[in-house]
Amino acid sequence: xxxxxxxxxxxxxxxxKKIAFEQPLSELITQFITGVNYGESIKTxxxxxxxxxxxxxxxxxxxxxxxxEYKEGKFDGWSPFTIEKTFVCEIKLDYEKxxxxxxxxxxxxxxxxxxxxxxxxxMPKKVTDFxxxxxxTDLETFFRREHLID
Numbered sequence: 001x002x003x004x005x006x007x008x009x010x011x012x013x014x015x016x017k018k019i020a021f022e023q024p025l026s027e028l029i030t031q032f033i034t035g036v037n038y039g040e041s042i043k044t045x046x047x048x049x050x051x052x053x054x055x056x057x058x059x060x061x062x063x064x065x066x067x068x069e070y071k072e073g074k075f076d077g078w079s080p081f082t083i084e085k086t087f088v089c090e091i092k093l094d095y096e097k098x099x100x101x102x103x104x105x106x107x108x109x110x111x112x113x114x115x116x117x118x119x120x121x122x123m124p125k126k127v128t129d130f131x132x133x134x135x136x137t138d139l140e141t142f143f144r145r146e147h148l149i150d
Contacts, residue, residue, distance in 0.1 A: 039129035043085035111148035
């Protein structure tokens with residue numbers, strides 16, 4: 001099964017331009033991992049960097065990783081949606097570091113933060129068929145190829 005990788009962030013509006021790369025980077029990663037079978041448990045892997053001003057930092061704590069095997073609902077009570085085999089996690093980025101960094105440096109901060117997080121991540125028990133080690137190796141290969149990690 002092909003897996004989609006997506007980066008969706010909670011960031012301060014002052015940093016919008018510095019993290020505008022998240023969608024193109026998500027698409028490049030998804031292309032890079034297309035055709036690789038990491039198992040049947042995860043169809044969408046969503047990681048959300050959080051980067052907000054220190055004065056509101058306590059309101060934006062990373063939540064525990066969440067896996068949704070299947071869920072149907074209606075957005076705003078109107079538009080139907082389906083979530084299937086989706087893993088969502090969040091990472092915290094240092095506001096001051098990101099604020100002072102160039103866009104290229106922010107990419108590197110995000111890439112390294114993702115890798116650090118994944119190495120420590122304990123998958124939820126519901127995720128029974130996911131090759132985390134291979135996924136980490138493939139992301140490391142991608143980030144090295146793009147010169148985002150050493």
